[in-house]
Amino acid sequence: MQVSRDDLAALLQIQQIDLEIMRQTKQLEELPQREAILATRQKRESIEAKRAQVEGLQREARKKITRITDEDASLAKKETGVQAAIEAAHGDFRNAEARTKELAGIAKRRATLAADHDAAADELAKIDGLAAQIARALDELDAQERSLVESFQREGGSLKNTIAQMQAQRAAAAASCSPEVLDLYDRAAARSGGVAVGRLDGNRCGTCRAVIEGGRLIDLKAQAPLGTCPACKRLLIIA
Incomplete structure (x- = not known):
């Protein structure tokens, strides 16, 4: 095919530019930050799921403590009333004896509730500790992702600028080549x-x-x- 030396020189220049664009594009696509960012986000999803589970445990533990506290408050009020009834018995020994037994039952139940409350509070403290660990892990992942994104934007931006410059050079070289040869x-x-x-x-x-x-x-x-x-x-x- 009869072509000018200028066309041949333009073809070689275009090819050199195209190969460099391909190399730079591959480097951009293979930046390690891409995989690292994806892995960080996948890890966050896993930890977020654990956090949701822990938050559910926290809600149940708090509900349990509330139920215990409410029952104990009710028993304390009842205990006060029974004690007042005993004091008002005035020699009614049978009534006083029955009230005393009732009072003992209330005291026993309150002691059980106190133990249950302590156990529930200890369990909630453990759950809260786990929640704090999860929160710290998420904070660390957020910081890690921000660092990776900044690094990716810095390196990727430099590569994109280089690619854009080479594309402009290619366009100039292509403009100097005959359309038939370029095709x-x-x-x-x-x-x-x-x-x-x-x-x-x-x-x-x-x-x-x-x-x-x-x-x-x-x-x-x-x-x-x-x-x-x-x-x-x-x-x-x-x-």
């Missing part, structure tokens, strides 16, 4: 997924290294200065 390059690049232009190296494609023999080599050289490798379909610059 051939773009199609070859789409097929190859990378290097689209090589050089004929003797009787071999300088890119795929396939041997080009006989009539095919003669036909290819006849296309100078730009042909197509019959094996990999890349563009070949023929000196």
Whole structure:
């Protein structure tokens, strides 16, 4: 194919830019902060689920303490009333005896409630301690994620700026190339997924290294200065 030296130079420049854009884009996609941020967020989800469970335990423990406290308050009020009734018995020994037994029952129940209250309070303290640990873990994860995001934005932003600059350079180089040649390059690049232009190296494609023999080599050289490798379909610059 008859093309100018300027077109050949533009093709090589475009390819060099495209390969560097691909390299920088891959580096951007493979920044380690991406995986680290994802792992941090997944870990947070797991800890958030545990926090929800612990909060449920806290609510139940507090309800239990409230029930115990309410019952004890009710018994204390009843105890005061029974004591007053005993004092008002005035020699009614049978009534006083019954009231005394009732008073003893109340005292026994209140003692049980006091033990239950202490046990429930101890359990709530343990749960609160676990909740505090979870809160600290979430705070640490938040700080870790902020640091990772800042690092990703810093490195990723630098890479994006570099890619944008190279894309501008590519556009300028493409503008200096004939549309027909540029279309051939773009199609070859789409097929190859990378290097689209090589050089004929003797009787071999300088890119795929396939041997080009006989009539095919003669036909290819006849296309100078730009042909197509019959094996990999890349563009070949023929000196």
